[in-house]
Amino acid sequence: MYEFNYRKVDSVAAAVEAMQQAEDGKFVAGGQTMLPTMKHRLASPSDLIDLGGVAELTGISVENENLIVGAMTTHAAVAASAEVQQAIPALARLAGNIGDPAVRNRGTLGGSIANHDPAADYPAAVIALGATVQTSKRAIPAEEFFTGMFETALKDDEIVTSVSFPLPEAAAYMKFENPASRYAIVGVFVAKTGGEVRVGVTGATACAHRGFRLEAALGGELDAGGIDAVELPVEQMNSDIHASAEYRAHLVKVMTKRAVEACQ
Amino acid sequence: MSTVSMTVNGEAVCGEVESRTLLVQFLRENLGLTGTHVGCDTSQCGACVIHVNGKSVKSCTMLAIQADGADVTTIEGLANEAGLHPMQQAFMDNHGLQCGFCTPGMVMSALDIVNRNGHELDESTVRKELEGNICRCTGYHNIVKAVQAGAKAMGGS
Numbered sequence A: 001m002y003e004f005n006y007r008k009v010d011s012v013a014a015a016v017e018a019m020q021q022a023e024d025g026k027f028v029a030g031g032q033t034m035l036p037t038m039k040h041r042l043a044s045p046s047d048l049i050d051l052g053g054v055a056e057l058t059g060i061s062v063e064n065e066n067l068i069v070g071a072m073t074t075h076a077a078v079a080a081s082a083e084v085q086q087a088i089p090a091l092a093r094l095a096g097n098i099g100d101p102a103v104r105n106r107g108t109l110g111g112s113i114a115n116h117d118p119a120a121d122y123p124a125a126v127i128a129l130g131a132t133v134q135t136s137k138r139a140i141p142a143e144e145f146f147t148g149m150f151e152t153a154l155k156d157d158e159i160v161t162s163v164s165f166p167l168p169e170a171a172a173y174m175k176f177e178n179p180a181s182r183y184a185i186v187g188v189f190v191a192k193t194g195g196e197v198r199v200g201v202t203g204a205t206a207c208a209h210r211g212f213r214l215e216a217a218l219g220g221e222l223d224a225g226g227i228d229a230v231e232l233p234v235e236q237m238n239s240d241i242h243a244s245a246e247y248r249a250h251l252v253k254v255m256t257k258r259a260v261e262a263c264q
Numbered sequence B: 001m002s003t004v005s006m007t008v009n010g011e012a013v014c015g016e017v018e019s020r021t022l023l024v025q026f027l028r029e030n031l032g033l034t035g036t037h038v039g040c041d042t043s044q045c046g047a048c049v050i051h052v053n054g055k056s057v058k059s060c061t062m063l064a065i066q067a068d069g070a071d072v073t074t075i076e077g078l079a080n081e082a083g084l085h086p087m088q089q090a091f092m093d094n095h096g097l098q099c100g101f102c103t104p105g106m107v108m109s110a111l112d113i114v115n116r117n118g119h120e121l122d123e124s125t126v127r128k129e130l131e132g133n134i135c136r137c138t139g140y141h142n143i144v145k146a147v148q149a150g151a152k153a154m155g156g157s
Ligand SMILES: Cc1cc2nc3c(=O)[nH]c(=O)nc-3n(C[C@H](O)[C@H](O)[C@H](O)COP(=O)(O)OP(=O)(O)OC[C@H]3O[C@@H](n4cnc5c(N)ncnc54)[C@H](O)[C@@H]3O)c2cc1C
Pocket: A026, A027, A028, A029, A030, A031, A032, A033, A034, A035, A051, A071, A072, A097, A098, A099, A100, A103, A106, A107, A108, A109, A110, A111, A112, A114, A115, A119, A120, A121, A122, A154, A158, A159, A160, A161, A181, A182, A183, A184, B042, B043, B044
């Protein structure tokens, strides 16, 4: 890891200012991706701006039929939260199955979605639940937030402050996990909200996305009968040592069926 | 360089660190507490697990400077004059180690499991909760038994 200036801040405004002053700054949240990336010298920021002391970025509340989770809320806190377990139990379970206990004690919601690893779990939920990402500048709808592999709509000096999840009538997440890292080889989040059924897919392709073909087969119902017949574009699937493109395409359908069944 | 101060195993300590000094480096190199191990550079193996403010963290994936003011417990903080901690004793009694490289992290994770799940642990809970700790030797069987026995012994004491 190359040396950098460490900047500890206590407010969103101070973090933005520190970023604007830095030559090539980066935010650090839980550090569970940022620090390994810096160790491998895949990133070497001039300044590391630590959001760990920004109290306004943590917290969980339910307001106007929305579950609002602060960006710096750890996976462990989301998993253990009685409010999340009651409002969107599938989200609490998702958080409780990210990585391992020590990773969950540091890793955060904001860090996970800002990083947008194509195998991360949260993006599937953010998309399927039709969440809104609140930042230091604006509100970004889920579908516009994830733009490509490790790419999001965020500007360099923009901070995710919270994510607002509309409460669904039913929701479930199923992941086929990598047995070493627990990242999703394929993860599918299915949610029924306001009479509409949405499917969020992660791990399968370069970018977490809505499964429009799967949604069309469901036709607004929690009935997986039509899923087997869906044709998925195999050429767009990731292919690596963990799973071939064909296998991933197959897993997307299996995980969708399981998630739909778990919604019932 | 900046100065950090924290409590490690009940003692106030301080030292000079670079921004990039990892917490595990500070423990091992500045404080000479070499019980906390480094087994990987991908944050996956768990050999470096310690407790920071009562919660398990991978000390290879936290900066020393981020632990400024924190309360840290490492494997060296468990035994006392009366002998080994019940969880350490359980690892010994159940042959929960071979080379011992993963053991400090296993024991620190085990204590975190007990803190969150209590003293009666079933096998599947222990296996799931130990997902972040990798052992190259034992095949995990005796580690799981040791964690269950250690948890029970902690409840009895
Ligand atoms: C062993 C291991 C296993 C894992 N397994 C899984 C898994 O199964 N599923 C899964 O989904 N993830 C997994 N992760 C990743 C983990 O969930 C982390 O939480 C996630 O990588 C990033 O969150 P973080 O808070 O650590 O962010 P950091 O590492 O601190 O930051 C990541 C990136 O996001 C940016 N950033 C952070 N917070 C903000 C913010 N509020 N606003 C704007 N930008 C921000 C940073 O600048 C950086 O570029 C695993 C990680 C490890 C080490």
